Amino acid sequence: MPKLHTLLHICSAEDWLTARGESEYRPSSLVSQGFIHLSTPQQVHLPANRIFAGRTDLVLLHLDPRRLNSPVRWEAGVESDPADSKFPHLYGPLPTAAVTAVVEYLPDLDGRFAPLPG
Helix, strand or coil: CCCCCCEEEEEEHHHHHHHCCCCEECCHHHHHCCCEECECCCCCHHHHHHHHCCCCCEEEEEECHHHCCCCEEEEECCCCCCCCCEEEEECCCEEHHHEEEEEEECCCCCCCCCCCCC
């Protein structure tokens, strides 16, 4: 498992506004898939383009992995992702105290999300 200082979660600004007053954030994927999708800064554009292309209501939740109370497992994404790419999945609710920053996440003019800088 890579050592990281920050993990990211994509969600709508509205979902975050609703969740930030609670102690935990529980997106629908936690019930439907058993985990919460996370990404590294270097790979977040891959799921963003696959799932959220063209949306302008998104934010990136920056997470401190040391504040997560549930296991994070690094697992393969979909076939179109780079072969060596593993994505972090949080197997439990996301403590809102783990969120260190919330940043607007907008696509380019063509509706696609670019890789984050450096």
